[in-house]
Each structure stands twice: as C-alpha cells, then as structure tokens.
Amino acid sequence: MKCPCDPSRLYENCCKKVHQHIFLATTAEQLMRSRYSAFVLGNIAFLKESCHSSIRPKNKEAQQIENWTNSVNWIKLVVLHSMEGLNKDSTGAVAFKAFYIENNNVEMIYENSRFCKENGHWVYRGIQGE
DSSP states (O other): OEETTEEEEEGGGTHHHHHHOGGGOOSHHHHHHHHHHHHHHTOHHHHHHTBOTTTOOOHHHHHHHHHHHHHSEEEEEEEEEEEEOSTTOSEEEEEEEEEEEETTEEEEEEEEEEEEEETTEEEEEEETTO
C-alpha cells in the first residue's frame, strides 16, 4: 500500500512505523505527515496519542473526528514549509494543504501547525496564531 502522506513511498516504510511507535517521529514534519495518514486511515487512537495532553480529544470529540474523517475521500497532502522542528529542537511548525472530497466538492485545509516535544516525542500543539 502506498503511504497517504507520500505516494512515492510504501506505508510500511513510512507512516506505519510512526503509527506503531510515536517515538520514531524524529521531526515535526514527520509527525505531521503521520497525522495526515492517520486521518486518511481513520486511525483515531494515533490522532489522540499525537496531540499534546492539553488539547487531546475526549471520547465524544474523538468520535466526531472519526465520523468526519471516514465521511470524506482524501486526495493528497502538500507540505509547504517547515520551521524548526528538527530532532534537536523542542518546537516547530509545519505549513501544509490537505485536499479531500466532501459532498462531491473538492475541499482544502490550509494549516500552519505547531508542534512541541512532550514526554520525549513530538506532539501536535495547535494552529500557529491561536
């Protein structure tokens, strides 16, 4: 199976590793890519695990995320740029566009996501500017 975050790579050699062991995400961009793949695959457990503890979705919110992500058809991810977020850093940001089809319309999410390290691994912290 091709990896949702980068169809030129196999899922088993890309995001699957991070989905199984979050500590293998060595950069903020790698975690962001694995989160996109988790949305595509409906891997809500990973989406919860990869959120900072202060914003981690609770059961009802997680169910709403799962319902939504399973109701759309994901098209592709385009990473625009990353700031910091390397292995040596403790924070970082990744700007991206995620394209999907919902109600027969092509939609796009543009986000500049913030990341930080918590408990020794990268986690999603929210949207830049919020």
